[in-house]
Amino acid sequence: MDLASAQVIGAGLAAIGVGAAAAGVGAVFGNFLQGALRNPAAADGQFPRLIFGFAAAELLGLMAFAVAMIILYAR
Amino acid sequence: MAVESKIDPMQQFQIHPIFGELGPNNPFAFTNSSLWMLVLLALITGFMILGMRRELVPGRWQAAAESLVGALDSMVVTSIGPKGRSYLPWVFTSFIFILFANFVGSMPFAIVPGAHPFTVTSQFTVTGSMSIISFLIVLGVGFWKHGLHFLSLFWPKGMPVGLKLLIAPIEFISFMVRPFSLGLRPFIAMFAGHILLDVFGNFIVQGLNAGGGGYVVSILCFLFVTFINALELLVGAIQAYVFALLTSMYINDAVNLH
Numbered sequence: 001m002d003l004a005s006a007q008v009i010g011a012g013l014a015a016i017g018v019g020a021a022a023a024g025v026g027a028v029f030g031n032f033l034q035g036a037l038r039n040p041a042a043a044d045g046q047f048p049r050l051i052f053g054f055a056a057a058e059l060l061g062l063m064a065f066a067v068a069m070i071i072l073y074a075r
Numbered sequence: 076m077a078v079e080s081k082i083d084p085m086q087q088f089q090i091h092p093i094f095g096e097l098g099p100n101n102p103f104a105f106t107n108s109s110l111w112m113l114v115l116l117a118l119i120t121g122f123m124i125l126g127m128r129r130e131l132v133p134g135r136w137q138a139a140a141e142s143l144v145g146a147l148d149s150m151v152v153t154s155i156g157p158k159g160r161s162y163l164p165w166v167f168t169s170f171i172f173i174l175f176a177n178f179v180g181s182m183p184f185a186i187v188p189g190a191h192p193f194t195v196t197s198q199f200t201v202t203g204s205m206s207i208i209s210f211l212i213v214l215g216v217g218f219w220k221h222g223l224h225f226l227s228l229f230w231p232k233g234m235p236v237g238l239k240l241l242i243a244p245i246e247f248i249s250f251m252v253r254p255f256s257l258g259l260r261p262f263i264a265m266f267a268g269h270i271l272l273d274v275f276g277n278f279i280v281q282g283l284n285a286g287g288g289g290y291v292v293s294i295l296c297f298l299f300v301t302f303i304n305a306l307e308l309l310v311g312a313i314q315a316y317v318f319a320l321l322t323s324m325y326i327n328d329a330v331n332l333h
Binding site for chain 1: 259260266324
């Protein structure tokens with residue numbers, strides 16, 4: 001296998017992590033919505049925590065994307 | 076280039092000098108990045124001047140500026156406490172800079188030939204520098220307020236000593252990774268979004284050139300690009316908010332020491 005095709009395959013494998021982070025972000029917002037529907041009065045006060053959880057989950061997907069880009073464009 | 080196609084999504088991130096030449100004798104030149112930072116400065120200054128006319132009945136500009144400042148102010152006060160209002164200038168500056176950079180970078184200026192908007196935040200040097208400033212503020216405030224007692228940030232309370240020895244290096248690593256992750260987030264969000272826009276924008280043109288079934292592909296891609304552009308605006312606002320929120324949370328660590 002030459003380097004170019006190995007790079008593309010590796011980048012594709014690294015991009016799986018982005019999908020995993022999508023599941024994480026979905027869990028964050030889904031659980032927030034569950035809690036918010038049970039107690040709507042308290043939901044607005046938890047918005048910063050929601051965004052913090054979103055940021056923490058999203059960062060790992062972004063890391064996977066960065067790794068994929070590094071693999072794809074490394075020489 | 077690893078991808079053998081005509082689409083080059085990285086070309087939009089290239090920095091090239093507008094005046095002068097970059098060279099070994101002249102490391103500083105006025106680049107397109109500098110140009111768009113000046114545009115951002117003009118826009119933000121204009122926005123704030125329009126918003127700070129202190130009318131008795133606020134107009135729409137004043138309402139926009141006041142609600143932005145108010146939202147950031149309440150965020151800083153809830154996460155740091157009443158003393159945290161003194162850190163509002165940096166938090167608000169970073170927020171509004173990232174917000175305007177993300178929004179201006181998504182604007183369709185390219186319908187004027189030759190006028191390509193440059194997303195300043197799509198370069199890690201810019202967001203990385205901003206996150207290093209945040210990190211230095213945290214370090215400075217922590218050591219200035221608490222002295223060497225600031226290091227107790229890495230020494231959790233209420234645990235057996237064996238567990239503390241395990242937790243302390245992890246806390247230290249997670250503290251040292253902060254400037255990296257803080258700067259990486261707005262950078263990658265803009266970088267990935269603009270690559271997606273560029274690739275699908277190229278699909279529109281290639282579909283039009285192919286004719287026949289390519290027209291269907293073009294229309295679908297056009298709808299997709301419109302949707303992605305709207306998503307870019309949302310992501311840009313969220314990333315600016317996340318940067319401000321995380322900065323104030325990190326400053327909270329330094330001010331209140333857990």
